[in-house]
Every structure is written in structure tokens, then in C-alpha cells.
Amino acid sequence: MTDLLRPRAMGVDVARLEGWAKVTGTAPYAYEHPVENPAHAHALQASIARGRITGIDTAAARELPGVLAVLTHDNAPALASTEDGELAILQSGEVHYRGQLIGAVIAENPEIARHAAALVRVDYEQADHDAEFSAERDDLYTPEQVNPAFATDTSQGDLETAFESAPVRVDETYTTPMEHNNPMEPHTTVAVRADGGLTLYDSTQGAHTVRQVMAKLFGLDRERVRVVSTHVGGGFGSKGLPHSHVVLAAMAAGLVEGRPVKLALTRRQMFSLTGHRTPTVQRLRLGADRDGRLTAIAHDVIEQSSKVKIFAEQSAEPSRHMYAAGNRRTTHRLALLDVPVPSWMRAPGECPGMFAGEVAMDELAVACGLDPIELRLRNEPETDPESGKPYSSRNLVACLREGARRFGWQDRDPAPGVRREDGWLVGTGVASSVYPANVFPGSAAAIRRTADGYQVSIGAADIGTGTWTALSQIAADALGVGLEEIDLRMGDTDLPHATVAGGSSGLSSWGSAVVDAAAVFREKFGTDPSEGDESEGTVPDNPDRERYEMKAFGAQFAEVRVREDTGEIRVPRMLGVFAAGRIVNPRTARSQFIGGMTMGISMALHERSVMDPRFGHVVNHDLAEYHVATNADVHRIDVHWLDEHDPHVNPVGTKGIGEIGIVGAAAAVANAAYHATGVRVRELPITPEKFL
Numbered sequence: 001m002t003d004l005l006r007p008r009a010m011g012v013d014v015a016r017l018e019g020w021a022k023v024t025g026t027a028p029y030a031y032e033h034p035v036e037n038p039a040h041a042h043a044l045q046a047s048i049a050r051g052r053i054t055g056i057d058t059a060a061a062r063e064l065p066g067v068l069a070v071l072t073h074d075n076a077p078a079l080a081s082t083e084d085g086e087l088a089i090l091q092s093g094e095v096h097y098r099g100q101l102i103g104a105v106i107a108e109n110p111e112i113a114r115h116a117a118a119l120v121r122v123d124y125e126q127a128d129h130d131a132e133f134s135a136e137r138d139d140l141y142t143p144e145q146v147n148p149a150f151a152t153d154t155s156q157g158d159l160e161t162a163f164e165s166a167p168v169r170v171d172e173t174y175t176t177p178m179e180h181n182n183p184m185e186p187h188t189t190v191a192v193r194a195d196g197g198l199t200l201y202d203s204t205q206g207a208h209t210v211r212q213v214m215a216k217l218f219g220l221d222r223e224r225v226r227v228v229s230t231h232v233g234g235g236f237g238s239k240g241l242p243h244s245h246v247v248l249a250a251m252a253a254g255l256v257e258g259r260p261v262k263l264a265l266t267r268r269q270m271f272s273l274t275g276h277r278t279p280t281v282q283r284l285r286l287g288a289d290r291d292g293r294l295t296a297i298a299h300d301v302i303e304q305s306s307k308v309k310i311f312a313e314q315s316a317e318p319s320r321h322m323y324a325a326g327n328r329r330t331t332h333r334l335a336l337l338d339v340p341v342p343s344w345m346r347a348p349g350e351c352p353g354m355f356a357g358e359v360a361m362d363e364l365a366v367a368c369g370l371d372p373i374e375l376r377l378r379n380e381p382e383t384d385p386e387s388g389k390p391y392s393s394r395n396l397v398a399c400l401r402e403g404a405r406r407f408g409w410q411d412r413d414p415a416p417g418v419r420r421e422d423g424w425l426v427g428t429g430v431a432s433s434v435y436p437a438n439v440f441p442g443s444a445a446a447i448r449r450t451a452d453g454y455q456v457s458i459g460a461a462d463i464g465t466g467t468w469t470a471l472s473q474i475a476a477d478a479l480g481v482g483l484e485e486i487d488l489r490m491g492d493t494d495l496p497h498a499t500v501a502g503g504s505s506g507l508s509s510w511g512s513a514v515v516d517a518a519a520v521f522r523e524k525f526g527t528d529p530s531e532g533d534e535s536e537g538t539v540p541d542n543p544d545r546e547r548y549e550m551k552a553f554g555a556q557f558a559e560v561r562v563r564e565d566t567g568e569i570r571v572p573r574m575l576g577v578f579a580a581g582r583i584v585n586p587r588t589a590r591s592q593f594i595g596g597m598t599m600g601i602s603m604a605l606h607e608r609s610v611m612d613p614r615f616g617h618v619v620n621h622d623l624a625e626y627h628v629a630t631n632a633d634v635h636r637i638d639v640h641w642l643d644e645h646d647p648h649v650n651p652v653g654t655k656g657i658g659e660i661g662i663v664g665a666a667a668a669v670a671n672a673a674y675h676a677t678g679v680r681v682r683e684l685p686i687t688p689e690k691f692l
């Protein structure tokens with residue numbers, strides 16, 4: 001086995017191994033998997049926010065030529081498990097949110113199915129509903145924990161006294177809107193029922209997760225369920241867990257004996273069925289001495305969740321770790337509403353939480369008359385403020401300094417609203433970034449010597465990030481062979497168990513299993529193995545996880561221009577500097593960071609799902625009205641990373657890069673907009689009228 005400290009394949013700018021197949025249209029995405037004689041389903045959705053179906057008239061739909069069957073709660077199979085309120089669909093006529101799945105039309109082609117779906121008449125008994133998010137409620141709910149298993153509240157020292165007696169104080173409330181993931185590939189599933197088993201070609205971030213969940217729901221042995229997710233066109237968290245359309249597809253396939261069923265959600269359907277980022281109202285209290293040294297940090301968050309299934313986003317979590325202060329408090333409370341179920345969206349928790357926290361830090365810098373970078377340097381903790389543990393590596397300060405140098409921060413005039421160029425007000429801003437260096441236990445990898453190299457197998461999903469390539473690079477170095485000798489198999493539950501492509505944990509977790517399998521292989525068979533020699537490996541226990549805090553850090557810089565007469569906002573320049581452990585593939589990593597920062601611009605300036613509480617309905621439920629950043633919104637984004645070696649995080653030394661790129665990006669834009677205009681925007685998105 002070679003020394004991973006002297007890699008040959010890792011660190012090289014390898015182009016995506018599956019790139020050719022993707023651009024020539026030969027890489028199958030879920031919906032495109034060829035199956036014999038498929039039928040096509042179109043989902044039926046509830047048009048009330050709460051109540052009960054009293055009747056469904058499917059006659060007109062069934063009479064349409066080409067319609068094979070209509071699935072409703074009247075003919076749906078009973079599920080073996082109904083404890084998941086999101087997934088237990090069609091078990092009764094109850095409606096818990098507008099857009100909930102209430103059935104499907106199955107037809108010879110998607111057009112007939114969609115037409116027929118419009119002919120189904122549904123009668124309801126409507127009940128009062130509550131779909132209006134507000135922090136001013138007396139029935140806020142305290143969740144048992146926040147995503148995925150963090151404490152709901154934390155408290156250290158005497159926050160109130162420390163805050164009240166602090167000579168410099170910031171006490172402001174920040175809001176972030178409801179947002180929706182819009183991966184390029186919509187959520188699709190092809191369900192095949194045969195011989196009492198179930199095969200799904202699913203657009204998912206975790207094939208094994210889908211198998212586990214579906215086996216339980218349908219009362220099947222896990223071995224009877226196979227899930228294939230060869231290529232995935234993005235997910236950003238929305239495909240991290242199976243949603244109810246996967247259940248619908250499997251039910252539909254049971255209704256048309258012997259025929260596979262293909263189901264693709266429309267973009268509009270995704271807005272109620274595949275999760276959303278909760279809106280947040282976040283109160284930040286920062287107390288500091290006159291030199292800007294924090295004595296008190298309080299972060300109190302109110303979010304929305306659904307009554308039918310509770311998901312609590314960990315928005316205050318990053319405030320537990322970012323800066324030193326002896327007195328601290330974080331809380332999370334939920335407004336439980338008759339709305340669709342919220343879920344993961346890129347960097348859940350860190351992303352909205354660091355918007356509030358990092359704008360508050362900018363406000364504190366202004367209040368103290370300090371440069372915002374200097375303020376952060378003065379509050380850098382020696383050990384983790386919450387746990388007291390040392391960091392395995394913590395290079396926030398280095399990121400801020402390197403970013404300042406590259407961005408040209410040293411010449412910055414701190415005065416807001418004074419730089420004018422051709423009718424534009426110009427400013428710059430900075431924010432910190434953070435994301436946990438997650439490694440999830442439970443993945444396994446297999447290695448097999450073949451005639452011309454090594455077959456490496458792991459049932460993980462490449463969601464479009466370049467994992468296929470980077471994991472092959474890890475395998476090559478772990479075995480001490482050339483990249484061309486590695487034949488990586490992924491995206492199938494017939495391959496060894498893999499955890500979800502979520503929490504930026506993929507490469508760290510699966511890479512650990514591959515490195516372990518390679519070590520076992522070399523130990524057993526040496527460097528001259530025979531064809532057919534095989535080994536397996538898992539993610540080893542890592543006692544350092546108990547000893548250290550492990551996080552990636554970054555610094556985000558933005559230049560913003562705001563048109564004096566119209567309030568139009570432009571972001572001509574962004575720079576992100578990250579310390580995220582080993583970078584396995586610089587080319588795909590750069591794309592990940594740029595993608596995250598682009599989504600950050602999108603969050604800062606555009607994204608907002610508008611809920612009409614009268615109907616429990618997101619009115620801008622398509623890409624014509626739900627704005628995301630396009631090429632015209634993105635100008636220059638520079639990315640740089642520090643050469644960080646962390647021997648503690650995992651055998652590969654990676655910290656995960658999928659999510660940190662978005663964290664802090666919107667705060668940097670908001671802080672730059674303040675510097676440009678003197679107007680402090682505490683509510684996302686930052687739209688022109690806020691400056692007029």
C-alpha cells in the first residue's frame with residue numbers, strides 16, 4: 001500500500017470520468033433507465049390545506065383511451081408502517097397540506113396520464129387550516145432535538161446579565177424566507193414490481209436509504225428491494241431522503257400487473273412534495289467590550305415545520321462554535337403548520353444561521369468602530385466554546401487573512417454609502433463560513449482484482465458533484481496503482497452499503513471505507529494479486545472524533561453595487577477562501593465551491609417561496625416565478641483553498657466541500673450592500689425596494 005501522504009492520483013485535476021457519457025446523453029438518469037413496456041404515472045394532489053376527501057370521481061379519467069388505472073386511497077395497498085406522516089400516503093382520505101399526494105393516474109404515456117389527472121374530480125370536507133408563519137405565536141413548539149441530533153437549546157454562563165452590562169450591544173432580528181431546492185433533474189422514480197420484490201430506479205442521494213425506508217413501508221425484506229441511482233442531476237438535500245412520490249410510484253406499479261411505472265414530478269409538484277428550507281426568524285444578541293471582545297452571544301431561532309412530520313433545522317448551531325464568549329445561549333422553536341414537510345436544503349442550519357450570525361458580527365464591527373476582519377480575529381476561540389475541545393484543525397483566521405490579501409481588503413474605507421461610480425454605490429463585505437467535517441459510520445467498500453485492474457464497489461450516489469472521479473482517485477492511491485486501473489461501481493444497492501450523499505460527508509465516509517478495503521486487500525494479497533482476489537473494508541472507528549472538534553472553515557468576500565436611482569443590485573466580484581482539508585480533485589472541488597457561492601448569491605438576492613396562507617399554497621411554484629441566480633447574475637467568482645493537512649478527520653484527510661460554499665455567502669453580500677449604501681438589510685432576499 002502506498003503512502004496517502006504522497007499521493008499520485010489525488011490532488012490531480014482529473015476531468016470527470018463520466019463526463020463524456022453525460023454530455024453525449026448516454027449516462028442514464030433515473031427516468032431514462034430502459035425497462036420493458038413501461039406505464040407512466042401522473043400524481044394527483046390535494047387542493048385544500050386541511051380536511052378530508054369525501055369522494056373521488058375517476059370515471060372520466062378511466063374512460064380516456066390509454067388510461068390503465070387510477071390509484072386513490074380507495075384502492076391503495078395498506079402500508080406495513082405508517083409512522084412517517086410524510087410517507088404514509090393514501091392510507092385514508094385525510095389531507096394534511098395542500099399538494100399532498102392523493103393518488104395517481106397510470107396510462108400508456110405521460111401526456112395521457114397528465115390529461116386524465118385533470119379529469120379526476122375530488123370532493124372535500126374542508127377543515128380550518130393554519131399556514132401562516134409568524135414568530136408572534138403563543139403555541140411555539142420545542143422540538144426534542146434539531147437536525148440531525150443536536151441539542152435544541154444550549155446555555156452557558158449568565159447570558160442576560162452579561163448582555164445587559166456589555167458596553168457595546170447588538171440586538172437585532174434577521175429573517176430568511178422559505179426556499180425550495182431546484183436541482184436540474186426533477187425527482188423521478190421508475191418502479192418495477194416482480195416476484196414479490198421491488199426495484200426502483202430513483203433519483204436519490206442515497207440508494208441504500210431508499211431501500212431501507214421502502215422495505216419498511218411495504219413490509220418487504222430488505223433483500224427484496226433494489227434501488228439504482230447511477231447518475232443524479234443534483235439534489236442539494238431534497239433527494240437525501242425518499243419523499244412520498246417514491247411510495248406513490250411503487251404503489252402504482254402494484255396496480256398495473258407486470259408493468260413498470262415511470263413517475264416524474266413536474267417542477268410545480270416539487271414545490272409541495274420534495275421538501276423546502278424553513279423560513280426563519282432569528283434574534284441575535286451580541287455583547288462586547290469596547291475593544292470588540294465578545295462577552296455574550298445569544299441566538300434564538302423560530303422556524304416553521306409541518307404538523308404531519310416534524311423537521312427542525314439547526315440554525316443556531318453554528319453560533320455555538322464560531323466565536324469565544326463566556327456567556328452564551330441558543331434556542332430553537334417551531335411554528336407547526338398545515339404546510340408541506342420541510343427538509344434539507346444545502347447546508348441546513350449553517351446556511352440560514354450564519355446569515356444572521358455573520359450580519360450581526362458586521363453590525364458589531366460597525367458599533368465598535370472595528371474592521372470586521374479584525375473583530376473576528378479578536379474573537380477567535382482557542383478551543384471550541386461549547387465543548388471545550390481542541391480543533392483537529394481550525395484555519396478560519398488564515399482564511400480571513402489570505403482572503404483579505406487576495407481581495408484587496410487593506411485599502412478599504414470603512415465608511416458606508418460614500419463610494420459612487422456612474423450612479424452605482426459600491427461596497428465590499430466579508431463573512432465567515434463553517435461546516436462540520438462529517439464522517440458517517442456504516443459504509444462498506446469491496447475491491448476485486450480483475451484481468452485489467454481493480455473493480456471497486458460501493459453503493460454510494462454521485463449526485464453530480466464529481467464523486468465518481470474523486471473516489472476513483474482515492475482508490476488508486478490507496479491501492480498504489482494508476483487511476484486507469486480503477487473501475488469504480490456506484491449507485492446500486494446490489495453494491496456494499498453506503499450512507500447518504502449528504503452533510504458533505506460522502507467522500508470522507510466512502511473514501512474511508514475504500515482506504516480500509518485497500519489496506520485489507522494489500523495485506524492479504526500483496527502487490528501481485530491474482531484475478532478474483534477480493535477484500536472488503538468499512539469506515540473505521542476514529543477515537544479522535546471524541547477528542548477533537550472537526551470543522552471546515554472559510555472566508556467569503558463580496559463586492560456589491562447598488563444603483564442609486566433604482567436600487568438594482570449587482571455582485572460583480574466574490575472570493576471564497578476555504579480550509580477544508582485535503583482537496584482530492586481540484587477541478588471538481590472548484591466547481592463545488594463556485595456552485596455553493598452561486599447558490600449563496602441566489603439566496604442573497606433572489607430566492608423566496610411566497611406562501612399564500614389563505615390556501616397553504618406556494619404561489620411562485622415554478623422557475624418562471626421562483627427566481628434563482630442565472631449566468632447574468634454571476635460575474636466573477638474566485639475560489640482559493642489553503643493546503644490543509646488534518647491527520648485526525650479520517651484516513652483521506654478530507655473535510656467535505658459540498659455545503660461550505662454557500663455558508664456565509666449571503667451574509668457577505670448583505671454586508672457589502674450595507675457598506676455600499678449605509679442601509680442594513682436584515683431580511684432576505686435583498687431586493688431593490690429595500691434601498692429606496
Ligand code: MOS
Nearest residue numbers: 237345346502503
Ligand atoms: Mo446536503 S442539504 O446534507 O444534501
